[in-house]
Amino acid sequence: MYRLILLLLLFAIPTFAQDSTFKNPILQGGYPDPSITSDGEYYYIVNSSFEYFPGLPIHRSKDLVNWELIGYGLHREEQCNGEMNLVDVQQNGGIHAPTLRYHDGKFYIITTNVYNPIDGSPTKTINFIITADKAEGPWSEPHIIEGAPGIDPDLFFDDNGDVWYFGANSPENPTYEGEGEIYGQQLDLNEWKFIGERQYLYRGACGGVWVEGPHMYKHDGLYYLMVAEGGTSYNHSMMIAVSDDIKGTFVSNERNPILTTRNLSYDNWVNSTGHADIIQLKDGRWYMVALGIRGDVQRATNMGRETFLVPVQWEREPFWWKEPKYDWPVVAPETGRVMKNEKLPFTDKVQYRDGSFKDDFDTDVLNLEWNFRRVPLPNTYSLTKKSGFLRVFAKPEIIKMRGQASLMGVRQRETDFDYSAKMQFAGKKEGVEAGISIFQKDDNYINMTVTKQNGKYVLKVAVAEKKVDKVKVIKEQVLDNYNSTIVFKVVSRENKYHFMYSLDNGKSFAEFVETKADYLLSFGWNSGYTGAYCGVYVTSNGKASKEYADFDWIDYKGFEH
Structure with a gap:
């Protein structure tokens, strides 16, 4: 006893x-x-x-x-x-x-x-x-x-x-x-x-x-x-x-x-x-x-x-x-x-600390958590074109210095996290790409996107690293069974990003590529004024386009490091 x-x-x-x-x-x-x-x-x-x-x-x-x-x-x-x-x-x-x-x-x-x-x-x-x-x-x-x-x-x-x-x-x-x-x-x-x-x-x-x-x-x-x-x-x-x-x-x-x-x-x-x-x-x-x-x-x-x-x-x-x-x-x-x-400042209160955020896009007003790098261009997105979806339009603009791309995100809240997004995209024109982005600055981001190349849909991961002029595609492959719907997933653990995807509505995920997470580090002595965002990105890469991608939901879960 x-x-x-x-x-x-x-x-x-x-x-x-x-x-x-x-x-x-x-x-x-x-x-x-x-x-x-x-x-x-x-x-x-x-x-x-x-x-x-x-x-x-x-x-x-x-x-x-x-x-x-x-x-x-x-x-x-x-x-x-x-x-x-x-x-x-x-x-x-x-x-x-x-x-x-x-x-x-x-x-x-x-x-x-x-x-x-x-x-x-x-x-x-x-x-x-x-x-x-x-x-x-x-x-x-x-x-x-x-x-x-x-x-x-x-x-x-x-x-x-x-x-x-x-x-x-x-x-x-x-x-x-x-x-x-x-x-x-x-x-x-x-x-x-x-x-x-x-x-x-x-x-x-x-x-x-x-x-x-x-x-x-x-x-x-x-x-x-x-x-x-x-x-x-x-x-x-x-x-x-x-x-x-x-x-x-x-x-x-x-x-x-x-x-x-x-x-x-x-x-x-x-x-x-x-x-x-x-x-x-x-x-x-x-x-x-x-x-x-x-x-x-x-x-x-x-x-x-x-x-x-x-x-x-x-x-x-x-x-x-x-x-x-x-x-x-x-x-x-x-x-x-x-x-x-x-x-605690007030002992009768308890902190409800949750490093998570999910958006199902079921309202016609954008959730306050979403931010853009600069004032966005007109008609960058819509919550009413397709009910229950965030539609992001493919504009010619890409992510660049002082640019206004079709890029939007919510703050990364923990070093270790899971971030996923379900996207519907059936681009008809070559070169239009859509997907997710983990971004810090105009010259510092990692994108995982689907694009049409030579008549086929290709999945790729590209990295823009600080002080490196050229954006580097670190992996790309043809998606043989792509049927216009994909679930992206990024798992951040032990200073590594694991980029994954699913073509069966999230029932199973294939690991696509692994990168280091410290591409996006924000040092105080190196103009680290802002933090990283987890978001979505669509572009027609310099060409006029009426295409778009529809996002059914995004889901971010943060975990204490």
């Missing part, structure tokens, strides 16, 4: 631990540069979206660990043309580092569109604000803030009614490469214009290398300026400074950085943590959301930069000889780092 009781207790311990903790990241897949706010009922997070459309994904939660994607700040084509060009924006350009704030019944997103003109003229950084009465939208047209240099703007509503803009820019005469500076200026939200004099506030705590991502907070009557510093790779970090005047002078926390992995092994489970935002809960506690890169493979991941949650505690300096004594935020006070398993 005693042995039985002991065994029951032993088995109960892990269950209790699991129920009292949550797993990081809280937003799986490519969700970088998080910013958080609350309207008193929900918490909301917005993330950078770079060249992807719709842009500025918005999630909401009541418990900080279970998040629902509810909409996008940039969800209409007319928000994304003209100066706000997301039509032919360069990869790693587009929407950088937003700030989301709720004030007096209205939501505000302030952010930057970074655009390199095709003619080679200097890079444009267009800083703008969009507003909405509800976080799920609709969101307004962009209000461009003229004369706002740099990137990563922050919007701060002071107690006295003043509204401030804070941005990151290079100083007029930098003394070394990468020197940055945070500036602030009052903003008239009726005219969307600067007013008053510009204030130059802070060049960082450790030399000011790539100081960016400013956020201003007011705590206990003082102004706290938190910034990211050190670049987006292993030296990424968060610094904070304080002043009794919003115009400065700002005094650095002597214990900076308050968050980093630069003091940990490069092989820590997560690296490059930074670009954070903090929020106070109703009960007075504080939490931080920050980006990080999971080190699943070669100290990197195919998912790019994701969103993590960390507790924060304010502590007063204990030094008896020092005046004034400041309160400073201590991030992860028990561990000093982002933990994979962290205590």
Whole structure:
């Protein structure tokens, strides 16, 4: 009897631990540069979206660990043309580092569109604000803030009614490469214009290398300026400074950085943590959301930069000889780092973490999970041409730099996953191809497609590898028994992709080819701004065509690495 009781207790311990903790990241897949706010009922997070459309994904939660994607700040084509060009924006350009704030019944997103003109003229950084009465939208047209240099703007509503803009820019005469500076200026939200004099506030705590991502907070009557510093790779970090005047002078926390992995092994489970935002809960506690890169493979991941949650505690300096004594935020006070398993913010809640997504295309509105690389061309897809199917039209465009192909996908959420899709395709013209794509960038993807060659249907897998100019077909073969329907499947395990197919509606699968999965790794030091997507792709390869492929469903299942 005693042995039985002991065994029951032993088995109960892990269950209790699991129920009292949550797993990081809280937003799986490519969700970088998080910013958080609350309207008193929900918490909301917005993330950078770079060249992807719709842009500025918005999630909401009541418990900080279970998040629902509810909409996008940039969800209409007319928000994304003209100066706000997301039509032919360069990869790693587009929407950088937003700030989301709720004030007096209205939501505000302030952010930057970074655009390199095709003619080679200097890079444009267009800083703008969009507003909405509800976080799920609709969101307004962009209000461009003229004369706002740099990137990563922050919007701060002071107690006295003043509204401030804070941005990151290079100083007029930098003394070394990468020197940055945070500036602030009052903003008239009726005219969307600067007013008053510009204030130059802070060049960082450790030399000011790539100081960016400013956020201003007011705590206990003082102004706290938190910034990211050190670049987006292993030296990424968060610094904070304080002043009794919003115009400065700002005094650095002597214990900076308050968050980093630069003091940990490069092989820590997560690296490059930074670009954070903090929020106070109703009960007075504080939490931080920050980006990080999971080190699943070669100290990197195919998912790019994701969103993590960390507790924060304010502590007063204990030094008896020092005046004034400041309160400073201590991030992860028990561990000093982002933990994979962290205590639940609300112990009466449980995290329902599921790295899966399935779409049967049974509605006439595209699921919010789907993204395009740039604003898609007109008539790229239809959910009504064939009921219960996603029809993707074959356009001449292929996947290329700054291109708009018939390519769409959902975020890869775990290193290990199964991804499958059922397609009906009976292309009549030679060269039209359709299938699935695992894609990271314009020059970095793996496609598995069916195409018609010499009167026969051919299955092939092609790889576009970073820094390799030519797309490489690694295997192709004639499908002798192809009857216009195929189920594709990709199984990712142990750093390998197994590409498989079925011609009998998924009853049996034939292994087609195996590739390494790290073709699509997203390194922080190599412009790994975004994560990989699992999607579908159709093209007529440069020729006009009225053909298409119909997708009955797609199914993605993620597994903890």
